[in-house]
Amino acid sequence: MSVAAPAGPASRAARRRSSPGRRRPGSRIAYLYVLPFFAVFAAFSVYPWLDTAWVSLHDVRLSTYDQMTWIGLGNYRDLFTNQFFWNAFRNTITIGIISTVPQLCMALGIAHLLNYRLRGRTFFRVAILMPYATSLAAATVIFLELFDPKLGLVNWALHLAHLPEVDWQGSKWPSQIAVSAIVTWRWTGYNALIYLAGLQAVDNELYDAAAVDGAGKWAQFRYVTLPGLRPTILFTIVVSTIGAAQLFGEPLLYHNGKSDGGTSNQFQTLGLLMYQQGWTNDRLGLASATAWTMFLIIVVAVLVNLFLARRRERAGR
Amino acid sequence: MSAQGVTPEMTTALVVPRRRRRTAAGQQLKAGWVTYLLVGIVTVVSVFPLYYTIVMASHTNAEMAAANPPWLPNGSIWHNIRLALSLAPLNQGLINSVIVSGCVTAGTVALCTLAGFAFAKLRFRGSKVLLAVCIATMMVPTQMGVIPLYMLMSKLGMAGHLSAVILPTLVTAFGVFFMRQYVASAVPDELIEAGYMDGAGPFRIFRSIVVPAVRPAMAVLGMLTFLMSWNDFFWPIIVLSSQNPTVQVSFQSLATGYAPQQSIIMAGTLYGTVPVLVVFALLGRQIVGGIMQGAVKG
Numbered sequence: 001m002s003v004a005a006p007a008g009p010a011s012r013a014a015r016r017r018s019s020p021g022r023r024r025p026g027s028r029i030a031y032l033y034v035l036p037f038f039a040v041f042a043a044f045s046v047y048p049w050l051d052t053a054w055v056s057l058h059d060v061r062l063s064t065y066d067q068m069t070w071i072g073l074g075n076y077r078d079l080f081t082n083q084f085f086w087n088a089f090r091n092t093i094t095i096g097i098i099s100t101v102p103q104l105c106m107a108l109g110i111a112h113l114l115n116y117r118l119r120g121r122t123f124f125r126v127a128i129l130m131p132y133a134t135s136l137a138a139a140t141v142i143f144l145e146l147f148d149p150k151l152g153l154v155n156w157a158l159h160l161a162h163l164p165e166v167d168w169q170g171s172k173w174p175s176q177i178a179v180s181a182i183v184t185w186r187w188t189g190y191n192a193l194i195y196l197a198g199l200q201a202v203d204n205e206l207y208d209a210a211a212v213d214g215a216g217k218w219a220q221f222r223y224v225t226l227p228g229l230r231p232t233i234l235f236t237i238v239v240s241t242i243g244a245a246q247l248f249g250e251p252l253l254y255h256n257g258k259s260d261g262g263t264s265n266q267f268q269t270l271g272l273l274m275y276q277q278g279w280t281n282d283r284l285g286l287a288s289a290t291a292w293t294m295f296l297i298i299v300v301a302v303l304v305n306l307f308l309a310r311r312r313e314r315a316g317r
Numbered sequence: 318m319s320a321q322g323v324t325p326e327m328t329t330a331l332v333v334p335r336r337r338r339r340t341a342a343g344q345q346l347k348a349g350w351v352t353y354l355l356v357g358i359v360t361v362v363s364v365f366p367l368y369y370t371i372v373m374a375s376h377t378n379a380e381m382a383a384a385n386p387p388w389l390p391n392g393s394i395w396h397n398i399r400l401a402l403s404l405a406p407l408n409q410g411l412i413n414s415v416i417v418s419g420c421v422t423a424g425t426v427a428l429c430t431l432a433g434f435a436f437a438k439l440r441f442r443g444s445k446v447l448l449a450v451c452i453a454t455m456m457v458p459t460q461m462g463v464i465p466l467y468m469l470m471s472k473l474g475m476a477g478h479l480s481a482v483i484l485p486t487l488v489t490a491f492g493v494f495f496m497r498q499y500v501a502s503a504v505p506d507e508l509i510e511a512g513y514m515d516g517a518g519p520f521r522i523f524r525s526i527v528v529p530a531v532r533p534a535m536a537v538l539g540m541l542t543f544l545m546s547w548n549d550f551f552w553p554i555i556v557l558s559s560q561n562p563t564v565q566v567s568f569q570s571l572a573t574g575y576a577p578q579q580s581i582i583m584a585g586t587l588y589g590t591v592p593v594l595v596v597f598a599l600l601g602r603q604i605v606g607g608i609m610q611g612a613v614k615g
Contacts (some may be wrong), residue, residue, distance in 0.1 A: 029439070030519075033434060037429065044462075044485035047465070048465040052465055130500040134594070136565075137548075143366065146366065184343060200609075275356065289459075
């Protein structure tokens with residue numbers, strides 16, 4: 001009780017003097033402004049995340065989720081000794097690479113092109129963003145038809161070019177490429193716009209100077225565009241890594257809504273595996289363990305990306 | 318949050334002032350025909366799958382299976398759509414999606430603007446830590462929360478109801494960060510000081526000074542949130558039944574139901590996608606501008 005608040009005009013005046021010219025209201029009121037956000041956020045995001053860790057240490061069934069049996073790290077042991085986990089882990093990495101790398105490379109090129117003085121540039125920008133507005137479900141259904149082994153347009157074109165037809169659903173690499181094509185189609189334009197925004201901050205005089213020095217378009221891209229975009233590129237890599245690690249809808253719908261990721265799990269991702277464990281196999285604890293493992297994988301992947309980028313930057317100097 | 322959101326750092330990267338540009342209108346570099354050719358190809362690739370959806374939706378399966386598949390739309394489209402509607406609850410899905418996306422958009426914009434204002438212009442203990450925590454959570458995958466959330470919704474008796482989709486997505490960490498950036502750059506401190514001088518309380522200041530000044534950012538956040546919510550798939554498919562679906566969930570019952578005829582699936586997909594594409598066509602320019610500018614302006 002003796003912690004008497006140093007109230008009174010004197011102390012208030014002192015506080016005012018410490019930050020001249022600033023008169024802010026009592027800080028208490030600010031909590032009222034962030035409260036609605038954090039109340040919803042805590043109840044429906046933070047609490048479930050933490051509870052997932054707790055559930056992952058138990059044996060829980062969907063039908064009787066009130067009865068949890070403590071099994072410690074048993075779920076994690078099951079997970080790491082399970083061949084399906086390692087299969088999904090590998091698939092997530094390979095699909096992640098073949099969807100992210102071409103996607104970001106193409107986005108860079110497109111941003112560079114859109115940065116030229118183009119007639120109808122708003123039209124082009126809106127057009128390349130169309131796939132972003134298309135829902136994942138619709139996009140996957142469309143690509144499922146395009147890649148259809150018998151009726152699809154892709155095999156029709158291959159046939160026309162006297163190339164062997166490809167089993168875009170049954171075999172491993174073709175099906176992974178097809179799933180990646182959906183991701184790439186939906187996100188390339190979006191990333192291109194992000195790069196374009198970054199490019200607007202690059203001084204045009206650099207391009208002029210490069211042109212005066214006789215640099216062609218490729219050299220301009222290599223020596224002006226790329227260095228100017230370095231921070232933006234890093235961040236799209238991080239975001240795409242996060243997105244790729246939780247890939248779910250595309251492979252789910254690519255096998256008609258089944259969570260097995262193809263008849264021999266050839267494109268089952270970690271996101272799909274988790275769904276299968278929880279909702280098909282009725283093992284919520286194991287699915288929770290998978291979810292936390294996914295989170296740790298994302299953290300590691302992001303840290304590795306940041307580390308590599310920083311080392312490169314240092315090497316570049 | 319959908320798979321690939323926008324991170325705060327990225328927005329920071331976009332918040333680079335563009336004062337150094339010499340002309341407002343555009344670039345100094347002239348585009349040659351090669352540029353037009355390449356941009357044209359990109360445009361065609363972007364739009365073609367959607368166009369071909371129309372083609373497929375307007376033919377019978379037999380026509381599509383012909384040795385030379387058709388390239389132009391045909392008349393069977395209404396017939397196919399009617400069949401699709403009889404197979405999947407697409408209309409119900411559309412109505413539900415409008416309700417869900419509308420509520421989520423309104424909630425996100427309101428709550429995130431409020432919090433963004435506090436983080437940008439009010440000083441309170443722990444604000445930096447709270448903001449940092451909020452931003453760090455953008456790395457958390459959607460999968461992390463679904464199991465307890467599902468249990469929670471079942472306990473509350475909300476599983477299968479639209480409220481189960483709305484509540485958890487009512488706020489986004491990205492939204493708070495986005496609004497904070499914008500409020501910080503678009504509302505000068507002097508204006509707020511002047512408000513206090515005139516005797517206005519924080520809420521009055523929020524309503525009469527901040528909200529009018531950041532309306533463009535609220536619009537952009539609203540559009541992005543609407544698209545994200547409309548296209549959300551993972552959580553709705555878990556918590557909703559096929560009897561009371563959002564449009565994304567009803568696509569799944571269309572694709573996995575009986576009689577999986579390509580033409581009918583495509584007709585249904587088209588029917589459910591058109592509304593959002595129309596919105597996009599009308600607001601495309603603003604959405605592009607929003608993504609391009611992030612929190613700039615002012």
